[in-house]
Amino acid sequence: MSPSPTRRSLLRTAFTAGVAAPLLSACVTAGSDDDPKSQSGAKSADNPFGVKDDVPLEVVAFKGGYGDEYTKKAATAYEQRFPAAKVDHKGIQKVGEALQPRFVANTPPDVVDNTGAGRLDLATLVGAGQVSDLAELLDAPAHDDPAVKVRDTLLPGVVDDGTFDGKCVTLNFTYTVWGLWYSKSLFAQRGWTYPRTWDEMLTLCESIKAAGIAPWTYQGKYPEYINDPLLSMAAKVGGPDLVKAVDNLQPNAWKADGLKAAAEAFAELAGKGYLMSGSEALSHTEAQAAWCQQKAAFIPCGSWLESEQKDVTPAGFDMVMGAVPARTGADKLPVAAVLAASSESFLVPSKAKNRAGGLEYLRILFGKKSASDFAKTANTLPSVGGALDGLTLSSGLGSVRDAVTAAGRNTFTYRFRTWYAPLAKAVDDATGELVNRRATPTEWADRIQKAADAIAKDSSVKKFTR
């Protein structure tokens, strides 16, 4: 076994690579920048975008937890409306992997459901000018009720969630609310009541612990889960101003009293041993399974929890979601306020060939009938208002709807997670350290502030404001 050829060929490869670089440089980035001519025809009241009915439409949907049946149904409805148009509908999992080359080559589909773990980073797409403004769609008459604009049929925050630089570029189809989940039957059986303030929470945790059950568990492998109640609590203390300051990367935003109070609350929760031991290393499935087995009383999660757990939830468990308790008596938002955001992000690429068709497809998809059908089959709240009217709901979804109703206009959401992914990572890491008592609340705030300042200073990151 002689080593020389290996070494020589390695060096040769390096050399060739160095020399050939400029020659091949054009490959990945060679797409032309020309705007393709969008094909559209005459506009009318029932064809607000001027769809030409002989132009094909291509829809790429994410086939995840909710399946892709609802996007297929909308495709069928589109074909019925424009019988000459052929709709090419694909339901796939790795949206980013499949579509990245097509965006680079400027031949994207007409509608993209940019969702799932392998999705493309939305802020990056926006920064690269790859998505179209949906204002035209928002101001068009709703599909099932022409008297109302699409904009007015959506739940609070949905348009904001899709807005980048003052332009709404994506519409999210599902509406997620975050809170604390517990088993209604367990609480009734033990005589526990869901706490409205943090002091009540601590008292309750003491009795839960005394009963031999861990008061809380969380999905420790992914620390963002425990971030949600922490940031919710902070938003309630500090109100919308705190949330805006954080999202706008204002100096010392993370050292605000609200965030400090919330961090201290969670440090106390960990310090008093109210987190189930071992939670810090459990994946979401493991932690949620332990919670379903009543090893822990509370778990923080978004409203998808009930469908995610449907195979492992014992009968009569009756899971319900409650709003995060108020930290102080002087919180700026009421206790019913909830962290809410829409997801399953649908967009129309700016370089789509049939842009008008893409908008029309979304108008059908976001219609009340389509949303209501979705709610029935997926057991999930869609982002279209009134979609649950007249449906019989499970305990979890019912509690989610009640939480949304109780919150009214008092929903809030942080945008920094989508705007600045590296900051989201820094917050997750810091919170993981906080609840494992390796960082104090002050250290937590300091290190996140440092990360936020670094992003604010970084000229290569596109900035957004709200």
Add this chain to the structure above:
Amino acid sequence: MRHGRYRFLAWALLPALALHAVFVLSPYAQAFYLSLTDWTGVAGNAHFVGLSNYRRLASDSLFLDAVRNNATMLVVVPLATVALGLFLASMLHVGGRDGRSAVRGAGGYQIVYFFPQLLSLVVIAVLWGFVYNPTNGLLNGALRGIGLDGLARSWLAEPSVALWAVMAVLVWSSVGFYLVLFSAAIDGIPKELYEAALLDGAGPWATFWRLTLPLVRDTVQVAFVYLGIVALDGFAVVQVMTVGPGGPDGATEVIGLSLYRTAFTYGKFGYASAMGVALFFATLTLAVLALRAGRKERLELA
């Protein structure tokens, strides 16, 4: 006649060379170029930014964590794997009259040790994730079972042990292959040498250090290069198994994971390419150093 032969050789080589150029050299070359741009990965244009991506590497604390962790792995994983592999391979050859014939059932042992090699690294990571589970994992269960409750811990969630837990998996998954490799090398040593050693009164310890090890040196050296490359990677195991992944708080971050996250989560393909290029040179340097350090006059065995 000779001309015809060269023409035939050229035609035989050309398709392979063309494939190599398109699928190996060209991506490398493009990565070099992209590392000098701000390409986002989702649009057909990129701006030339010079060396700023490389300057950024030096102050990226998560990337530096990754470099530190990969450096630790680079020291520990090859040494531990080679040591274990050599130890097990010589144990399988101990005991015969000629000092190296196999123990009974050596073939069976080799097959069993080779099993991890048959599993995909992702499967291994998932399995070990279960083993390390703090509440009902095999490891803590075993420790508690023998009364060592004090040693049971959250293996993947404590910064001081998480990286060691990852390295243990890498060693476990590769040791079987090197055991088989070293066994084959030991089998290739002429029997007479062992007989001579036996006649000279060398014990098993002396036989190993004075005879076996020098004669399997080349193999060990190649093993170090391969294992070095494994240690500089570690992406699959870390991505599947660790908290975060890459955590807690960067404790198990590796360069490959930083690169992946920068490219696919942060949409900074230019910067990620710079990480890739840095990793490329690290691997290249390692290979050159490891092969050069081991260069010695080679023994010809009749």
